[in-house]
Amino acid sequence: EPEVTQTPSHQVTQMGQEVILRCVPISNHLYFYWYRQILGQKVEFLVSFYNNEISEKSEIFDDQFSVERPDGSNFTLKIRSTKLEDSAMYFCATGQTMNTEAFFGQGTRLTVV
Amino acid sequence: AQSVTQLGSHVSVSEGALVLLRCNYSSSVPPYLFWYVQYPNQGLQLLLKYTSAATLVKGINGFEAEFKKSETSFHLTKPSAHMSDAAEYFCAVSLNTGGFKTIFGAGTRLFVKA
Numbered sequence: 001e002p003e004v005t006q007t008p009s010h011q012v013t014q015m016g017q018e019v020i021l022r023c024v025p026i027s028n029h030l031y032f033y034w035y036r037q038i039l040g041q042k043v044e045f046l047v048s049f050y051n052n053e054i055s056e057k058s059e060i061f062d063d064q065f066s067v068e069r070p071d072g073s074n075f076t077l078k079i080r081s082t083k084l085e086d087s088a089m090y091f092c093a094t095g096q097t098m099n100t101e102a103f104f105g106q107g108t109r110l111t112v113v
Numbered sequence: 114a115q116s117v118t119q120l121g122s123h124v125s126v127s128e129g130a131l132v133l134l135r136c137n138y139s140s141s142v143p144p145y146l147f148w149y150v151q152y153p154n155q156g157l158q159l160l161l162k163y164t165s166a167a168t169l170v171k172g173i174n175g176f177e178a179e180f181k182k183s184e185t186s187f188h189l190t191k192p193s194a195h196m197s198d199a200a201e202y203f204c205a206v207s208l209n210t211g212g213f214k215t216i217f218g219a220g221t222r223l224f225v226k227a
Contacts, residue, residue: 031213043157043203043217056214091157095213101145101164102213106156 002026004105006092012111013082021077021108023092031095032075033102034067036060038088046090049075050098082112115140117206119218127226132176132191134221136204139185145207146187147215148178152200160202163187174198199225 005024013019025032034046048055049067064086066078075094079086089109093102120135138144148160161172168180178189187204204218 033214035215035217042219043205043215045214045216048214093215098213100213101147101159101162101207102215104149104157104159109154 002103004092004094004103006090006105006108008108009106010109010111012113015084015112016081018078018080019082019110021079021090021092021110023075023077023094023105024073025075025092025094026096026103029094029096029103031055031098031102032067032069033093033095034077035091035093035104036088037091037107038085043091046077079110082110084112086110087112115144115206115208115216117204117216117218119202119204119221121221122219123222123224125224125226126194128196129193132189132194132198132223134189134202134204134223136178136187136189136218137185138187138204138206140206140208142208145213146178146180147205147207148172148176148187148189149203149205149217150174150200151203151220157203160189194223194225196225196227199223 007022032049037043047057047061089107091107092105095102118137146163149157161170163180171177176191201220203220205215207215
């Protein structure tokens with residue numbers, strides 16, 4: 001069964017550093033999303049991406065964050081100048097069309113120290 | 114604005130007892146509704162989904178949910194709890210806003226007692 005793959009599964013970074021979280025979508029999916037789950041809290045929408053541009057973003061997704069699909073396969077989330085409060089599980093999700101549900105990856109646990 | 118409310122952050126049942134996890138939604142348009150399960154330190158696994166077909170939806174692991182428009186509810190049930198059902202359960206509504214943004218409820222942690 002096709003699945004969304006995220007790497008790394010766990011990343012530890014020092015405060016102020018930049019991190020890039022990677023996601024390999026299901027091959028025929030065109031819609032891409034990032035979500036965040038701070039430990040013990042609910043899953044929050046960050047951004048949706050289609051046709052190489054952001055479709056929608058939440059208030060969480062400020063200038064510190066960026067997304068891109070640099071090589072037509074990987075979908076990345078870059079977090080610049082990380083803060084302690086960026087520590088969370090980050091989930092990538094992809095969907096085939098705008099009317100079908102998104103499939104979630106297993107997540108990347110980011111720990112900022 | 115669309116939202117999801119899960120009643121009860123923690124639910125505890127005995128093994129073999131009925132599981133009932135409550136979810137109410139608000140949506141200005143017919144929603145797509147989902148239940149996800151998250152085991153400790155793992156990702157999100159889709160249990161079941163409602164996409165405007167049958168109102169009673171059956172999912173994996175013996176779970177089912179019923180969409181009740183009049184009550185704006187989508188409660189999750191399982192006739193007989195198993196120890197392996199202990200996990201966090203999230204109700205979610207998806208919105209077609211030029212993509213398929215998913216709004217999650219706060220989650221309900223299910224405890225199963227032996």
